[in-house]
Amino acid sequence: MLSVKNISKSLGTLAIRDVSFEVQPGQYFVLLGASGAGKSVLLETIAGLIWPDAGRIFLDGRDVTDEKIQKRKFGLVFQNSALFPHMTVYDNIAYSLRCKGLKNSQIQERVDRIAEDFAVTGFLKRRVQTLSGGESQRISLARAVASEPRCLLLDEPISSLDAKSRPQIRALLRKINRQGQTIVHVTHDYTEAVSLGTHIAVMDAGRIAQAGTVEEVFQRPKSEFIARFVGIRNFFKGQLEKPVDGPANLRQFVADGLGLSVMTDSVAGIGFVMVRSEDVTICSAAMNAHTSARNNFEGTIVDIIPAATGIEVLIDVGAGKPVEVAAMISAESVKSLELHCGKRVWISFKASAARYVEQ
Amino acid sequence: MRLSSKIRVEPLSLAFAVFGGLVLLFIVAPLISMFVRCSPGELVETAKDAEVRNSIWLTLWTSMAATVIFAVAAIPFAYLLARKDFPLKRLVTAIIDLPVVIPHSAAGIALLGVISRNGFLGKAAGKIGFSFVDSVAGIMMAMAFVSIPYLINSARDGFLAVPVRLEKAALSLGASPLQVFLTVSVPLAWRAILSGLILMWARGMSEFGAVLIIAYQPMITPVLIYERFTSFGLKYARPVAVLFISVCLIFFITLRLLAREKQNA
Structure with a gap:
């Protein structure tokens, strides 16, 4: 279980204030908010890329607030796939396994299995520059899952994709979640939130304005801001x-x-x-x-x-x-x-x- | 390459091209003149001269060694400058550029103050029976002193061009900061680093003023050219200069081509 308690962070004009929420194992938790609401800062704080000014982060009951990013066991996927351009698809997926010092045979076995799961077996020898946006994001997800994260953190992973790739990546995300992977997904798009999330937290001006199941938030918005932001009253x-x-x-x-x-x-x-x-x-x-x-x-x-x-x-x-x-x-x-x-x-x-x- | 017939030449561009041509001529004309005035016979004779050959070889390898040795510290330092903010960073950046702007004979004097027998580094070396003055190590110090800004600045620009996002992704995948540096940052900034290494090496080879102050002997080629000029005149200095420039150009062009091939690979 991921537990975020009273996290605050000021970063220039961006700030998150006293943010708390919990994500149960296997949940698909969507942080929904407009640009500048502080969603990405919160995600990077959870990942360990940014140190919070106040508050604590717990993962499976363990306080990871002061832990190094590489020890936290979060998998991070960005809006524009952050694949390593100097490596092949295989090397990208194998990256975390090599960092762990696994043997080549073990790496090969794991990469092959994940490639099959993510339907990217045919891409393994390709250089990442030759991939389309949807393919790149698919590989990014495969690479993140290969590191066996306790929780997958997604920063607007679908926003920059074309209309054809979006449903494919959504389907892939649902599949990953169904396999038991806990996911925290940041987005400004309420259709993404509805389509994927089991739970939603709406962020406004660095605070959680409302959190709950998708139905709770969309059917009973607590404030006019939320009602207007989620856009849909019916x-x-x-x-x-x-x-x-x-x-x-x-x-x-x-x-x-x-x-x-x-x-x-x-x-x-x-x-x-x-x-x-x-x-x-x-x-x-x-x-x-x-x-x-x-x-x-x-x-x-x-x-x-x-x-x-x-x-x-x-x-x-x-x-x-x-x-x-x-x-x-x-x-x-x-x-x-x-x-x-x-x-x-x-x-x-x-x-x-x-x-x-x-x- | 075929020029398109649709290209329109604007008067301003034409004027700028004329200026550019004059500048190019200014650079190329003395070099061409030097090459033209040097007969093949003179060149062959000079190439047979052991003192010249030894001097060119010494210049090449000392500059190369200085580049490689100082790169071990300079590349991580460039990464630090690209990625971290710290107090007095602007002052540090300005200090790095100092060797470029101060006269190189003055740089040699300054360096001599540290590595001579009375300097703190020279004293320490003296205790183990070693002297920087008039030694290969002294030559490398002088070469590195004047040329290291080229490597640091080029590598820093290279690291700045690496998206931070990629380093963050690597960290989240379980890589340690050192692994991120070695497997993501350096390979992605490699082109700029290589360019900096070539520049540092080339600049080190061409150094005269600082080396002259630190180590007249063993004689690197720029010092040898000066020595031949002052002792025997232009006629004896010119073939050495032509030979040295030719060797340098061959190395320089080969390395540039190799760097380009690596980039296109």
């Missing part, structure tokens, strides 16, 4: 069904007893659907026959909250148990529709506005 965990008749990418997603239409090419399985509150419209009467929107639900207004960009209206559309949907509308609309708490209304949003992210 967040549902559920099951994506297999394609049926009709357009192949128009699919059913079932969450909390609610059937949603979503546009996606993803394979069926557990995932999340996110809908921006700005994409949800409110009507005072059923519009099913007169709208192109595939998602239409009747519900009761439970709250009306003024926000910086308009009025946020919370509508409970759940059948049996509450399922809240947020709609961001103008003050004029609230007035003209005579909206108030307890009023029955219809909400609607298009299937294309429902974004599916697989877990």
